[in-house]
Amino acid sequence: MKRVAILISGGGSNMVALAQSMTGAHPARPCLVLANSADAGGLQRAADMGVPTAVVDHRPHRGDRAAFEEELHGVVAAHRPDIVCLAGFMRVLTEGFVGRWRGRMINIHPSLLPKYRGLGTHARALHAGEAEHGCTVHEVTPALDDGPILGQGRVPVRADDTPDSLAARVLEMEHRLYPAVLRRFAAGDRTPIHLP
Numbered sequence: 762m763k764r765v766a767i768l769i770s771g772g773g774s775n776m777v778a779l780a781q782s783m784t785g786a787h788p789a790r791p792c793l794v795l796a797n798s799a800d801a802g803g804l805q806r807a808a809d810m811g812v813p814t815a816v817v818d819h820r821p822h823r824g825d826r827a828a829f830e831e832e833l834h835g836v837v838a839a840h841r842p843d844i845v846c847l848a849g850f851m852r853v854l855t856e857g858f859v860g861r862w863r864g865r866m867i868n869i870h871p872s873l874l875p876k877y878r879g880l881g882t883h884a885r886a887l888h889a890g891e892a893e894h895g896c897t898v899h900e901v902t903p904a905l906d907d908g909p910i911l912g913q914g915r916v917p918v919r920a921d922d923t924p925d926s927l928a929a930r931v932l933e934m935e936h937r938l939y940p941a942v943l944r945r946f947a948a949g950d951r952t953p954i955h956l957p
């Protein structure tokens with residue numbers, strides 16, 4: 762059985778979708794939910810599901826990313842995960858951390874990569890007049906929102922969409938895509954998934 766650590770920064774709705782999917786014949790189980798702030802709402806949701814939680818606050822390390830990543834690595838490694846899932850983890854990770862988890866760390870990003878790396882993806886897709894938008898799960902490499910694509914989920918953009926309405930539609934797709942990709946990835950299958 763593979764062990765999965767999930768790193769979050771906020772409400773953790775993707776974390777919940779991942780954790781809830783890891784039951785029965787699923788080849789993995791959650792071993793840790795870690796947030797970079799004690800305020801992250803997802804911590805309580807993880808605790809309610811009986812998943813161990815931890816906080817590694819980035820703020821005491823402000824200006825020293827290497828020190829933050831060293832502490833982060835120590836706490837994550839102590840839980841002996843086989844796979845690390847970034848699920849709305851809003852800290853940029855450098856080679857110092859990424860290199861140690863290479864091939865074992867995946868991320869979900871709210872756009873159809875390679876389009877719209879970084880933040881504000883929904884507003885940028887609307888501004889560009891896209892007819893469709895979506896989300897991507899990819900292996901994490903040191904380059905931001907880059908790395909081999911493991912799955913993409915597409916949603917239509919509607920004429921009356923706002924960034925919020927579009928984000929909500931994409932988030933629903935994220936909750937389908939990320940568990941589907943993790944299930945395959947945990948079984949050693951990196952064939953990309955395309956939804957719907």
Ligand code: GAR
Pocket residue numbers: 769770771772773774775776848849850851869870871879932935
């Ligand atoms: C999700 O939409 C995720 O794709 C995005 O943050 C949100 C987290 O929501 N991630 C990024 O933007 C990473 N750059 P959640 O906490 O409810 O899962």
